[in-house]
Amino acid sequence: MIVKLLTLFWVFFKIGLFTFGGGYAMIPMITEEMIGHGWMVEQQISDFIAIGEMTPGPFAINMATLIGSMHAGPLGAVAATLGVVVPPVIIILLIARLFKSISTNKYVQAALKGLKPVIVGLIFSTGLLLILKNIFNSFFVFQEGLNIPSICIMIILATFSFLYKKVTKKAMHPIALIGLAAMFGIIVFI
């Protein structure tokens, strides 16, 4: 049992340490590790990814919890989650400590300045792609037609959000938007 827990911790430690730029980037590494250790098969991995995407919280944590629990119960879930969390936390704490002094370092400033438009591009295109994926059922556009319910919900939410801001002068709380969306989802898709 201890061996299982340590292995889980170690596998997710590696995943936490080597995944840059967002939770989904860890999918290839998770797949490699899970299949390599003989713990999961591809179909299971796909299902877990689907669940991880549907549920709240960081994708990496969700995957760690699911896989850890499957292998070694609650302790396994904790071991895996700790594994994936420890490297980033330590690194960020180190950086935060140093940041006071490195933030004035002209090389760091220059590098981050160059990174800025890249991140803008990444986030903007992610948003655009998410919207497009909600509009079209498949990405080879026009082939499978439009997802009318999704389009309707997006229009309703956008309108609601816009009107809310006009009336109250404040942006709608994202939590409220999500709650509303869940409600519409249940209504529209039934």
Added chain:
Amino acid sequence: MSSKIAKFVTLFWSFFKIGLFTFGGGYAMIPLIEKEASKKHQWISEEEIFDIILIAESTPGPISINAATYIGYNVAGISGAIFACLGLILPGFTILFIISLFLTDFLNITIINNAFLGIKAAVALLVMNAGIKFFHQIRKEPISIAIASSIIILLIVSEIIGWSISSIFLIVCGLAFGLIFYALIPQLKKKEGEKK
């Protein structure tokens, strides 16, 4: 003493809410961080949100954990960082642990699937909104606009043709570009100017 505890509790609770309502990836967390950490608690300013995202993207690990650690540390030191992370992790952990006990049935629960389809729409809008806001922040620099636009076109086209581009690669390119363009080239120009 009690104000420290108050800070820990607030950090935990704020990030608990963020962790509970962030669906589909780190970028969806940006509007929540803006509302909670910036507007509500003034732990960071609006411009700082962008900087935090930059750091969170260039370091290993999930963006949300990185952001929570960073903000928590700035508010209340190492303990603050830990409370923020705990808050962020707990909702997902609990929910997923429960799901792991009923595994195969979960994906078949219609009401949850339908709610999620609605949530997907909200997430798309929230991320798009964050993208637009950040784009707005760089609108005054032509080079930045050019780079961001190229990347947007590149990523959308590559998604359509099924060619995957690693975001890590783009991040490294961005950092390298910044170093060369904003530090090394000005240095070389200065040296040339001095020689003359």
